[in-house]
Amino acid sequence: MAKLFICGAGGFGTSLSVMCDQNGQTVTLYSPFQKEIEMLSSEREHKKLLPGIVIPMSVQMTWKLPEQIDAELVIIATPSFAVRSACASLKGHLAPETVVSCVAKGFEPETLKPLAQVIGEELPENQRVMISGPSHAEEVARGVPTTVVAASDDQAAAEFVQDILMSPTLRIYTNDDVIGVELGGAVKNVIALAAGITDGLELGDNSKAALMTRGITEIARLGVAMGAKSETFAGLSGIGDLIVTCTSMHSRNRRAGILIGQGKTALQAIEEVGMTVEGYTATKCAWELAKRYQVEMPIIEQVYAVLYEDKPPREAIGALMGRSKRHEAESNWLVK
Structure with missing residues (x-):
């Protein structure tokens, strides 16, 4: 059982929290927006983006970053334009051995930099793994069989994410072409x-x-x-x-x-x-x-x-x- 910290409580972040909890992981879902977390904590459902999907009570939620994030894997699940600010907020809160993964798909608009590069600039001590593939949040949350790729310059980091996230409904392949x-x-x-x-x-x-x-x-x-x-x-x-x-x-x-x-x-x-x-x-x-x-x-x-x-x-x-x-x-x- 691994400890996961998911940064971003939108559709995909919430979907991953449900799937990973069902897979036996210890999950904390984080958003800096207090009202969003209070709504999800109260209703245990993201009614706008994932209607009908129950967020288990075992999924912890917070809008405050802990002094030290106790997690082997952090997943960035924000829109692409917010990836740098999300990673900047994590500075000083992660152990060097914590792997940082990202499910956002896009570029940094101002610089045209790929998101892996953005993450590397903000969190240079942590290994980075990018997750991509055909994966609608609505279907991941419902347990629809889904297959994605975990890409990293570090094969061990990619395999680490593969081992943690693979489940009966999510199959992950590794790739070194980030x-x-x-x-x-x-x-x-x-x-x-x-x-x-x-x-x-x-x-x-x-x-x-x-x-x-x-x-x-x-x-x-x-x-x-x-x-x-x-x-x-x-x-x-x-x-x-x-x-x-x-x-x-x-x-x-x-x-x-x-x-x-x-x-x-x-x-x-x-x-x-x-x-x-x-x-x-x-x-x-x-x-x-x-x-x-x-x-x-x-x-x-x-x-x-x-x-x-x-x-x-x-x-x-x-x-x-x-x-x-x-x-x-x-x-x-x-x-x-």
Whole structure:
């Protein structure tokens, strides 16, 4: 039995607390927001994000950081923009041997840094493990069989997380391609927004299939330029996460995209979804990274134009369909 400290009481943090408690771990769920913790402690349910999921009484909750966090594993489960501040708040509260894991998917908007790098800058003494893959919080909490990847530069740390979190309903593979795993999880949110837009426009299955296929090609192209392994994008944190996010109504990114396809502006869609839509910020980050690494990413360019320049979605689709002729295998990420 291990002691876990989960930082972030949103949908995924709460879901992990339920799953890990059921798996026999000792779990503390932390949020700096007093009212949030008081609500969860009183109702033992996150009614907004996980209705019907009971949080066991054995899950401890706190809005105050203890002087010393007594845990072998800390899991950061905040939105990507809050990862640095969450890690900064943990400084001085962790033993050096405590492993820090993260389930957020994105970049630091101001610096374009991957989240593993952000965590390393704030908590340099602790080993870092990034968790990614097709894993909706709503299904993890209900015990739906789920498979993800634990990626780290330190194999022992990845295997440690694998040993602690594996359960009858959660299977974990290890991976040493941290940047590839992170990039797949972050940029797939952009493609999911685009997939939602095609749904909002009622374009059909052909369009979405094409978008997803060419989308993973673009993600892999950027990833390889940034030092990732091409095969990572054919795995759980690549095509696996892309499939689930582009096709499920659990996906906030897809839901926001549907609203945009139906005529809402990006900001109106995000407001109506009412929760963090990671793909919005990830679009700008991916667009800037493509320029930095001189990588051709036409889908990302058009999604950026729709979200940030108010380009009509049908015009963006026309721009993609009217591009110059290419061979499909050109810069093929599956061919070495």
